[in-house]
Each structure stands twice: as C-alpha cells, then as structure tokens.
Amino acid sequence: xxxxxxxxxxxxxxxxxxxxxxxxxxxxxxxxxxxxxxxxxxxxxxxxxxxxxxxxxxxxxxxxxxxxxxxxxxxxxxxxxxxxxxxxxxxxxxxxxxxxxxxxxxxxxxxxxxxxxxxxxxxxxxxxxxxxxxxxxxxxxxxxxxxxxxxxxxxxxxxxxxxxxxxxxxxxxxxxxxxxxxxxxxxxxxxxxxxxxxxxxxxxxxxxxxxxxxxxxxxxxxxxxxxxxxxxxxxxxxxxxxxxxxxxxxxxxxxxxxxxxxxxxxxxxxxxxxxxxxxxxxxxxxxxxxxxxxxxxxxxxxxxxx
Numbered sequence: 039x040x041x042x043x044x045x046x047x048x049x050x051x052x053x054x055x056x057x058x059x060x061x062x063x064x065x066x067x068x069x070x071x072x073x074x075x076x077x078x079x080x081x082x083x084x085x086x087x088x089x090x091x092x093x094x095x096x097x098x099x100x101x102x103x104x105x106x107x108x109x110x111x112x113x114x115x116x117x118x119x120x121x122x123x124x125x126x127x128x129x130x131x132x133x134x135x136x137x138x139x140x141x142x143x144x145x146x147x148x149x150x151x152x153x154x155x156x157x158x159x160x161x162x163x164x165x166x167x168x169x170x171x172x173x174x175x176x177x178x179x180x181x182x183x184x185x186x187x188x189x190x191x192x193x194x195x196x197x198x199x200x201x202x203x204x205x206x207x208x209x210x211x212x213x214x215x216x217x218x219x220x221x222x223x224x225x226x227x228x229x230x231x232x233x234x235x236x237x238x239x240x241x242x243x244x245x246x247x248x249x250x251x252x253x254x255x256x257x258x259x260x261x262x263x264x265x266x267x268x269x270x271x272x273x274x275x276x277x278x279x280x281x282x283x284x285x286x287x288x289x290x291x292x293x294x295x296x297x298x299x300x301x302x303x304x305x306x307x308x309x310x311x312x313x314x315x316x317x318x319x320x321x322x323x324x325x326x327x328x329x330x331x332x333x334x335x336x337x338x339x340x341x342x343x344x
Contacts, residue, residue, distance in 0.1 A: 049078045052157055055277040057086035057166065057249025058269035060129065061105045062095040068104040071270045072111050074290045078278075083112070083120050084152065086249040086267055087127025087166025094129075116145035123147050127166035127250060153243070158283030160244040162263070163237065167248035170233040227253055231266075235259035247277065254287050 060066045094100070116122040124146050126133040137150050152164040230251055238246035245263030254268025254275040265285055268275030274290040 047077075050281075051078055051080040051278045052281050052283075053082040053084065053154065053279040054078065054080045055084040055086055055164070055247055055265075055267040056089075056270065057127070057267045058088040058252055058271060059108070060088055060091040060094070060269075060271050061108065062091040062099075062101055063271075064100055065271045066091070066105065067270050067274055068102075068108045070274050070290055072104065072108045074274075074276060074288070075108075075111050075115070080120060080278075082154075083115060083122045084154070084164055084247070085112070085122065085124045085146075086164060086247065087125050087168070088129040088249065089124065089127075090130045092130050092132050113144050113146070121147075123149060123152050123164075125149060125152060125164060125166055128168035128171075154247065156279060156283035156285075157281055160263075160283065161242070162245045162247050162265070163241050163243040164247045165234075165237075167230065167234055167250040167266075170230055170237065171250060227251055231255070231257070231264050232259055235262040235264050238262050238264075254289075256285060256287060 056071065059068065059071055061068060112122060122145065124133070126137075126148070133148060134150065136148055141148050150165075154162045154164050156162065234246045234248055238244070239260075239262055243262075245265060247265045247267065249267050249269070251266065252269040252272060253266055254273055254277075255264065255266045256277075257264050263285075265277055267277040268287065276288050276290070277285060278288055279285050
C-alpha cells in the first residue's frame with residue numbers, strides 16, 4: 039500500500055541523495071522509499087551506492103513488486119527531466135565494471151564519484167565510501183561474515199518489533215540501538231567519517247556526501263562538512279538540499295504511522311493534518327549542542343540541518 043501526492047502537494051528540493059536501499063533483500067523498505075520519492079520533486083537525484091544488493095542476489099533470489107515499482111519510479115524521474123546520477127557501492131559493485139565506458143542507461147548516468155556544486159557555490163565530493171572501510175578493503179571474507187551477522191540482526195529486529203507492536207509500543211531499530219552502544223562500532227564510524235573528510239579536503243572540496251555505514255549524519259570535521267544519507271533498511275533517511283543550498287536529513291518513518299504486519303509487510307498512512315498530535319516536530323541544532331527547540335511543522339521531520 040502506498041500513496042501518491044498530487045504534483046501541487048509535493049515538496050520541491052534542488053537535490054536529493056539516497057543510498058543503501060538494498061533492493062533484492064527482504065529488509066529493503068522499497069515501499070517507503072517509493073512513497074518518499076512520490077512526495078517530492080527535485081532537479082538532481084543522487085543514488086549513492088548499494089541501491090541493488092548483488093551480494094544477496096547471488097546467494098538467493100528475492101525481488102517483489104515493491105522493488106519493481108521503485109525502479110520504475112526512478113527511471114520515470116530520469117525520463118521526465120530529473121538528472122539521476124548512480125554511484126555504485128560495494129553491494130552493487132557489478133556496475134563498477136561498466137564505469138570505464140561512461141554509460142548512460144535509460145537516462146541514468148553511472149559514475150564512480152561525482153562533484154556536487156550546491157546552490158550557495160560550495161562543492162561536495164559525492165561517493166559511496168566503501169573504499170575507506172578497512173574491512174571491505176582488506177578483509178572481504180570478514181565483510182561477508184559481517185553481512186550475514188547484519189542480516190541476522192535485521193531478522194531479530196523484525197520479530198522484536200512484532201512483539202512491540204502487539205504490546206502497543208512504537209517501532210524501534212534493534213540493530214541501530216546495538217550499533218550505537220558497541221564501542222568498537224562507534225569508533226569505526228568515527229574513523230570512517232574522518233577518513234572521508236580528509237578525502238574531501240585532498241580534492242579541494244568543502245565537504246563530502248556518502249553512504250555505506252547506514253548512519254545518517256551531518257557534522258563538521260576539521261573544517262569539512264561530512265554528510266551521510268543513511269539507508270532504507272533501518273532508518274529510512276534521505277539527504278536533501280533546498281534552493282538556498284541548505285542540507286537536511288529527512289527521516290521518512292517519523293512521518294509515517296507505520297507498523298509491521300505478521301507477514302512482515304509495511305502498512306502505513308500519512309498523519310492527518312487535522313490531528314496536531316500527529317504532526318512531527320522539527321528539532322533544529324543551535325550554536326550550543328545543549329540547546330534545541332521543537333517547532334510543530336506540517337511536514338516530515340529534519341534530523342539535522344546546516
């Protein structure tokens with residue numbers, strides 16, 4: 039079940055960045071990704087890697103109507119004038135073999151990296167980021183084992199939330215919760231973010247936009263702006279740029295009143311504007327990290343903004 043907003047109701051962005059959708063896996067929330075894209079319009083859409091999970095499809099085939107719908111939606115956007123740039127990641131690395139040919143497939147441009155010039159003139163290096171993951175680069179067997187462990191965590195996540203739903207509790211990501219509390223994972227994320235910031239500096243950019251680690255973030259690192267678009271397996275986040283060149287993270291599931299059915303499918307609907315209690319709040323960081331303000335807005339929440 040999905041909804042399609044009329045053109046006049048869609049939010050207009052200059053650019054949208056999405057990554058780590060992992061089509062071809064049962065954990066992919068393709069329905070929600072499609073719902074998000076149906077509610078927006080943009081000049082540029084960057085697909086920042088791991089859109090299709092070739093690792094999983096090689097082991098076992100899973101592909102349903104929702105995955106087809108999302109691909110059709112992306113191709114339709116490209117045909118109607120949106121510039122779509124696809125930067126393959128490690129899970130869809132099969133497309134990297136085509137990069138030397140500089141192909142444009144169905145109006146979608148393939149490239150290893152891209153430079154995005156924001157509306158305010160600032161330049162950002164856009165890349166998936168797996169080349170700065172020491173496990174993927176130096177120990178591919180460990181990367182595959184880690185992928186199996188992550189799949190199991192998502193399996194637990196699904197059934198934990200079935201129980202939480204029956205108890206009347208809201209959705210909660212078990213794997214995301216665990217990741218934040220394991221010191222090794224926190225340190226690995228910090229090393230990854232600093233490595234990407236250094237790479238942006240070496241290329242003369244003002245910042246970097248990436249994916250890979252399923253951890254949506256906007257932060258300043260040594261004078262560089264680091265931005266990660268997150269994923270569409272757990273957090274369902276996208277990075278968006280407005281007409282003034284300001285970037286924000288949109289968390290789509292915070293807008294949707296969503297829950298898992300017993301079969302593991304998402305059923306959802308948009309909050310009713312007539313019910314103020316269901317309108318999400320915007321939490322905007324101020325100069326002091328200890329100061330935040332909440333303002334009700336009739337739209338989805340922005341996790342962070344610059």
